[in-house]
Amino acid sequence: MAELAGLEDPRARAVNEKHGDDHGVNLSKLRALAKRLKTQPVLARRLWATGDTAARLLAILICRPKALGRDELDGMLREARSPKVHDWLVNYVVKKNPHSEELRRVWSADPDPVVASAGWALTTERVAKEPEGLDLPGLLDVIEAEMKNAPDRLQWAMNHCLAQIGIEHAGLRARALDIGERLEVLKDYPTPPGCTSPFAPAWINEMVRRQEDK
Incomplete structure (x- = not known):
């Protein structure tokens, strides 16, 4: 969470907020962080539980999509009110899930x-x-x-x-x-x-x- 906070960019936040997203992390930097962390389902769940938008985007990138249960995904989607979190969850996780x-x-x-x-x-x-x-x-x-x-x-x-x-x-x-x-x-x-x-x-x-x- 400290590392994510360090990636915060006020200009990026201003742009994102115009689209309803409450985070200021450059997505290229977020993807680089996810690439370094690789797949970590336990960490992904902990990041999601914070409720922080940037943390949830990172959680989506490092989770194991096929391992998530139906009810868990349903709950996650209903919590995902940020447009970017919603879109990434559907496209990167749900579409790959049984x-x-x-x-x-x-x-x-x-x-x-x-x-x-x-x-x-x-x-x-x-x-x-x-x-x-x-x-x-x-x-x-x-x-x-x-x-x-x-x-x-x-x-x-x-x-x-x-x-x-x-x-x-x-x-x-x-x-x-x-x-x-x-x-x-x-x-x-x-x-x-x-x-x-x-x-x-x-x-x-x-x-x-x-x-x-x-």
């Missing part, structure tokens, strides 16, 4: 929109890598009905799923584009030059174009 599919189903239906957003993130992963068994038209029905008025984190996750369906599944692309055009979610999102807009129709068309150019 309970990921069960948690995907449970979280997607959760009344807490932050928890539900994790379920949608896992669903997006399946749309891209393992769509067999998913009701893709049904997912589009839910997105069409609920995305427009969903809270920000959940809306972002549903929008990603919408774009992924349109990108990966040509038979549903026209409907995905139509939903995106009508709902206009993230249409005016500020996008730096050279980056792809998160507005689903623009995102879908750009990624399909890249695939066709290969």
